[in-house]
Amino acid sequence: MAGAVRGAGSGWTWRPVAQDPLLARAFHSCTELRGRFYLVGGLLAGGAREPSSETVVFDPAGGQAVRVAARGGPRRSHHDAAPVGGRWLCVVGGWDGSHRSATVTALDTDRGVWEAWTAGSGSCPPAGLSSHTCTRISDRELRVAGREGGTRTQRRYGSIYTLRLDPGARTYCFKEEGCHTASRSGHCAALLQSPGPHPGHQLLLFGGCNSAEPEVAGHWSHGKIKEEPPVAPHLMEKLSRLVSSGQGSRQGPRGLRHHSCSVVGPFAVLFGGETLTRARDTICNDLYIYDTRKSPALWFHFPCADHRLKRVGHRTCLWNDQLYLVGGFGEDGRTASPQVCILDLFI
Numbered sequence: 001m002a003g004a005v006r007g008a009g010s011g012w013t014w015r016p017v018a019q020d021p022l023l024a025r026a027f028h029s030c031t032e033l034r035g036r037f038y039l040v041g042g043l044l045a046g047g048a049r050e051p052s053s054e055t056v057v058f059d060p061a062g063g064q065a066v067r068v069a070a071r072g073g074p075r076r077s078h079h080d081a082a083p084v085g086g087r088w089l090c091v092v093g094g095w096d097g098s099h100r101s102a103t104v105t106a107l108d109t110d111r112g113v114w115e116a117w118t119a120g121s122g123s124c125p126p127a128g129l130s131s132h133t134c135t136r137i138s139d140r141e142l143r144v145a146g147r148e149g150g151t152r153t154q155r156r157y158g159s160i161y162t163l164r165l166d167p168g169a170r171t172y173c174f175k176e177e178g179c180h181t182a183s184r185s186g187h188c189a190a191l192l193q194s195p196g197p198h199p200g201h202q203l204l205l206f207g208g209c210n211s212a213e214p215e216v217a218g219h220w221s222h223g224k225i226k227e228e229p230p231v232a233p234h235l236m237e238k239l240s241r242l243v244s245s246g247q248g249s250r251q252g253p254r255g256l257r258h259h260s261c262s263v264v265g266p267f268a269v270l271f272g273g274e275t276l277t278r279a280r281d282t283i284c285n286d287l288y289i290y291d292t293r294k295s296p297a298l299w300f301h302f303p304c305a306d307h308r309l310k311r312v313g314h315r316t317c318l319w320n321d322q323l324y325l326v327g328g329f330g331e332d333g334r335t336a337s338p339q340v341c342i343l344d345l346f347i
Contacts, residue, residue: 014325014341020065022056024336026313026329029081037317038089041076046334050097051077060319072114074105080134082142085167093129100128104172120171133189140165145217147185158184160217181215184208186257190268195295201225212254232321236265238345243291248298260316266293272311285309307331
């Protein structure tokens with residue numbers, strides 16, 4: 001049982017359920033759409049200068065991966081993607097091998113073709129996006145957060161944009177919000193309910209800088225967010241029991257970036273990544289759970305002794321009451337994992 005970590009009657013591991021060379025990549029996007037995982041781009045090996053332009057579809061029910069034949073896929077890494085209208089996969093920003101993009105390219109999964117959408121009138125796009133986050137606020141609206149530009153041009157703070165999408169017109173429109181965040185890159189974002197008798201929603205950013213504190217990148221009052229998150233009752237129950245076996249803390253991981261994050265009910269589940277707090281052995285295999293059921297929210301840290309589970313630039317996806325781990329570089333920071341794993345919790 002590789003990677004199992006057991007405490008007083010509880011533990012966890014990532015259990016391999018599939019393996020395919022097509023899945024071996026890092027700093028890609030992995031998005032669930034119609035029960036399939038769409039992997040776009042990424043780097044196929046550490047040190048690679050050119051991102052991949054491949055799109056691979058993984059069927060978690062059958063355990064099979066196939067390359068999408070659609071031409072014109074974006075050559076991207078360090079981007080993000082979101083499903084729109086139950087049909088389109090919208091890829092936002094990212095590194096194309098020569099510069100940081102702020103465009104939207106969409107895969108029409110009905111027609112099997114890639115489309116370069118057009119910036120609408122009044123769009124005020126970022127200077128360039130990479131290692132940012134895109135979070136669905138509604139089916140036509142994303143919240144984009146992250147540092148703009150490269151190391152020479154980036155601002156000293158992080159920008160927040162609302163990105164509105166019009167699939168019918170194949171257009172998009174960026175609008176910069178008035179608030180800013182700390183300068184972050186390689187962070188993650190989680191849309192979570194605020195605790196209380198009339199809970200609203202808040203978008204929290206974790207990591208991507210030296211701070212251990214989450215930061216609010218948006219707040220919506222009760223009833224404003226209509227998104228229906230995936231239902232995962234069994235996984236929620238197991239996470240609840242796992243955190244009950246641990247010791248909560250007000251402080252989260254410091255200096256973590258290029259980790260994964262998935263929202264499971266009231267929990268944000270973070271895994272792996274690269275720490276900025278050490279000069280050596282920087283790639284991590286720790287599991288962190290952020291529990292928002294009470295105020296203030298608490299962090300729970302579950303370390304791992306198995307170096308084979310170290311990951312950076314990977315993704316996690318929630319589907320069918322299971323959390324899947326896809327891709328990422330391993331301990332050497334250069335070799336991409338071809339495995340798909342499921343989070344197993346032992347209570």
